[in-house]
Amino acid sequence: MRAAGWLVALSLALPQPAAAVDRPWPTVDWPVSAPEAEGVDSTALASLIDFGAASEMDSLLVARHGSIVLEAHYAPFRAGMRHAVHSATKGVIGTLAGIALHQGLLPRLDQPIVELFGDRRIASLDERKKAITVQHLLDMTSGIDWQEPLSGAPRTAIEMERSADWQQFVLDRPMARAPGEAFDYNSGNSQLLSALVGRVAGRSARGYAEEALFKPLGIRDLAWRQDPQGVSTGGYGLYLQPRDMAKIGHLYLRDGVWDGRRLLPRGWVDSIRGSLIDMRLGGVTPFRYANGWWVLPEYGAYMAAGYHRQLIVVMPALDAVAVTTGRGNFSFVELMKGLRAAMRSDSPLPANPKGEALLARHVEEATAERRSPVRPAPDLGRAVSRRWFRFEPNALGVQSLQLDLEAAEGSYQIELEPLRPGLPPRRLRGAIGLDGLFRVGEASSGYTAVKGTWTGDDTFVLLFRFVVEGGSSSYLLRFGDPRSVEVQFENAWGERTVLRGVGEGP
CATH class of the missing domain: 2.40.128.20 (Calycin beta-barrel core domain)
Structure with a gap:
């Protein structure tokens, strides 16, 4: 979600979720390998580091075959810090809905949501609104009238933030079209999903995630905003460390199975990869959407995506996951091309001491601050x-x-x-x-x-x-x-x- 000016113009005024830079951070259990050992070219990764520096990244991580081959933190962001993942939260909420379905807590995806919100009086309850299902919320095809363009002011999301009851605000919105007719980006859909996950799980989405998703994956350090009723924000508001973001990507890379235990239903990941829901972004590269994830069929990739390129990228054919956090937009296509260029082989490459030295130098040069002379005050x-x-x-x-x-x-x-x-x-x-x-x-x-x-x-x-x-x-x-x-x-x-x-x- 693109944050509105009245919320972020002076973000330093707002206390952030606890993420102290001066306290010890929990360790994470990702193995680290030399790039060539995983079939990745060190020289190409050095070019990715430079791309990250030019693109205002805060961090860049690449993992292949289950091992980290590249990790960089651009100062003043550094290892062990959480980062706001913005709308990549939608991919996590979608994941929780899938886990709830697999556990039998969520009855079915084609269930009308008005049945799950039966205790609420809903305005403008016409036949189209009665037809909205859980799957429509997951796919951003609910048909609810909502103005939240991917570039531009998120007017309706701002109105939701200002309301006393976010769920009621979304439920009471009029319909713009029939459910399933077209994709419309809508953080309100994700807020309703978060509320539904909380209802069927008997706790907040965060509480359910800590038990059903974060604990199995070893994710212990997070923060998550909530609405006035205590519902975890569904469209944005989650804070994670980059390595933990990569774990979520790896869960998808392994078809929803973690350490031999299935967390997501069979077919859940395939439904994302094979999505035909057009995001209507224009351009020569088609973008699809499903279950809270963006899909780039041309590059065999899908991703949880947040404003200013908070990304969890999954590339199944390359057996790779990439994570970016940052402060500016860059070309998705250029990132995909850079990742594909680096993945040279499915088997180990010959050792490359010069390439690894080049990569180490680029990481140091791109991520270290440079001291400059102090100019005397005039x-x-x-x-x-x-x-x-x-x-x-x-x-x-x-x-x-x-x-x-x-x-x-x-x-x-x-x-x-x-x-x-x-x-x-x-x-x-x-x-x-x-x-x-x-x-x-x-x-x-x-x-x-x-x-x-x-x-x-x-x-x-x-x-x-x-x-x-x-x-x-x-x-x-x-x-x-x-x-x-x-x-x-x-x-x-x-x-x-x-x-x-x-x-x-x-």
């Missing part, structure tokens, strides 16, 4: 340091800002509008890297990495990276004099605004 910089600037009401909710740009390590303080009337303003604070290296804030600031630099005598650029959320924002501050500032804001979602502030004191 005279104006010293005059504005530690001065509070007050702002008129604005879309970001910023009330005031203070920067200290004279110290060896810079710092910031931001006051934001209170969450509710009568509460005090929210205050955020943290360090600013002035040497080209991000400084990662504590949990209370949402694992926000910040750095900044003077680009002119009156211009300072402040960069925020939201390490767990995968977002970023930039603030170009132009000081007219020690008591006036114009702030040009832009974030990774393409939203822009301008704030003007007045400094306190003489």
Whole structure:
């Protein structure tokens, strides 16, 4: 899901799910192999690393024949951190529906959902709405009137977020067409699926996942948002480590069987691979959809996909799984081509010390931050340091800002509008890297990495990276004099605004 500006414009203001960067993380049990031992070309993987750096990835993982052959974390994201998987959550919710079906908790996929929500009074209950089945929700073909384009503002999803009861909001939506008629991307479908999984399992989708999916796969470190009724968000809101994302892909690669135990029904994975549901994306590469997963028939691949390319890619013919997390969009086709080019053989290749050295060097170069000389603050910089600037009401909710740009390590303080009337303003604070290296804030600031630099005598650029959320924002501050500032804001979602502030004191 594309997050709306009013939710993400200043993501650092929102406490993130606990994912502390300074605590020990649970180990994961993926074996690691030299690429050539699994028939993968190290030199081609080095090119994939460069592609990831140019594409604003936070992490890139490739596993083949059950072993990791490539793993990179682009700073300030690093190993052991969770990442927001955004709409890849839909693939997990689909997986849980499959497990519930296999366990007999979910009676059948062609069951009308109004029967499963029999305790609710549903508005606009015409014959088309009565015909919506569980499978329609899984395939995004419910016919519910919903505006959530894959590029553009997710208007109806925003309305759902603002509602007091998300399930009721979705159930009460009018119908745009008959169920099964066409694909329409709709996070509300997934929210209803999450609620249904919770109903038949007798607990939240998260609680059911921890027992039926995450425990068998050894996934212990996660976070998951919930709606006002405590239902795990179905369309987005799940946070996982990249290695654990890869485990879910490997479950699908093995036809829903994990460690000799079948978790998904027979035929579940085949129904995804053979899907004929057209996502209507246009272009020369067809995209299909089924059970919460995107399908690329031309490349023999399918994937759980989230905004800004949070991907779990499964390539059965290559016996491979790839995971990406990041902050920007890139070509799915280029990724698929790069993966296919790397998979040179089904059997081991000759040892390639030069290729492995090249790969190691590219990983180090692409994922390590580079320190730069600290530019001395200009005279104006010293005059504005530690001065509070007050702002008129604005879309970001910023009330005031203070920067200290004279110290060896810079710092910031931001006051934001209170969450509710009568509460005090929210205050955020943290360090600013002035040497080209991000400084990662504590949990209370949402694992926000910040750095900044003077680009002119009156211009300072402040960069925020939201390490767990995968977002970023930039603030170009132009000081007219020690008591006036114009702030040009832009974030990774393409939203822009301008704030003007007045400094306190003489």
